[in-house]
Amino acid sequence: MPAFVALFRAVNVGGRATVAMSDLCATAERLGLCAPRTLLQSGNLVFTSDAKPDDLERRLETAVGADHGLETTVLVRSADDWGAIVAACPYPDIAGNDPSHLLVMLLREPPSAQAEADLRAAIAGRERFELRGGTAYVHYPDGIGRSKLTASLIERRLGTTGTARNWNTVKRIEAALAG
Numbered sequence: 085m086p087a088f089v090a091l092f093r094a095v096n097v098g099g100r101a102t103v104a105m106s107d108l109c110a111t112a113e114r115l116g117l118c119a120p121r122t123l124l125q126s127g128n129l130v131f132t133s134d135a136k137p138d139d140l141e142r143r144l145e146t147a148v149g150a151d152h153g154l155e156t157t158v159l160v161r162s163a164d165d166w167g168a169i170v171a172a173c174p175y176p177d178i179a180g181n182d183p184s185h186l187l188v189m190l191l192r193e194p195p196s197a198q199a200e201a202d203l204r205a206a207i208a209g210r211e212r213f214e215l216r217g218g219t220a221y222v223h224y225p226d227g228i229g230r231s232k233l234t235a236s237l238i239e240r241r242l243g244t245t246g247t248a249r250n251w252n253t254v255k256r257i258e259a260a261l262a263g
Contacts, residue, residue, distance in 0.1 A: 085118060085133065088162055090141075107151070111144075118131060128257055159191075184251070186222070191242065209233065222238070
């Protein structure tokens with residue numbers, strides 16, 4: 085059975101949209117997902133299933149709303165997709181030397197070329213941005229908290245929703261998907 089990761093947008097961030105990870109696992113089990121387990125406290129759920137990613141996203145979003153009163157975006161990627169996301173990183177030196185300042189943002193839909201150009205035009209600082217299909221890689225050399233290139237700005241300019249994880253978390257998810 086294929087392995088997947090479900091990334092829940094804005095769960096347990098800043099004291100909002102709080103849900104215990106054990107409750108998230110219970111919801112996944114109720115949906116029939118196999119061997120669900122969470123990583124960290126930020127809405128990363130690893131499991132196996134024979135379902136398709138878009139069906140899993142819809143089912144998880146509905147169930148988390150019903151079970152926990154949370155209205156959130158859930159993005160699901162297979163283990164193979166996750167490996168491709170890691171391999172496609174355009175900043176391997178930063179990934180190795182400064183992983184906490186490198187974010188990977190999964191997007192609901194791949195943005196248009198015009199939307200990508202609009203976002204590039206909005207970058208006022210030293211941040212670097214690369215897009216690979218439905219995944220954005222953003223380097224924040226001066227720190228994420230100080231940057232004006234926020235997740236909401238990225239979503240607004242690209243015209244889609246997404247959720248981001250730093251490179252350390254990306255690698256932990258990769259390891260969890262491997263077994």
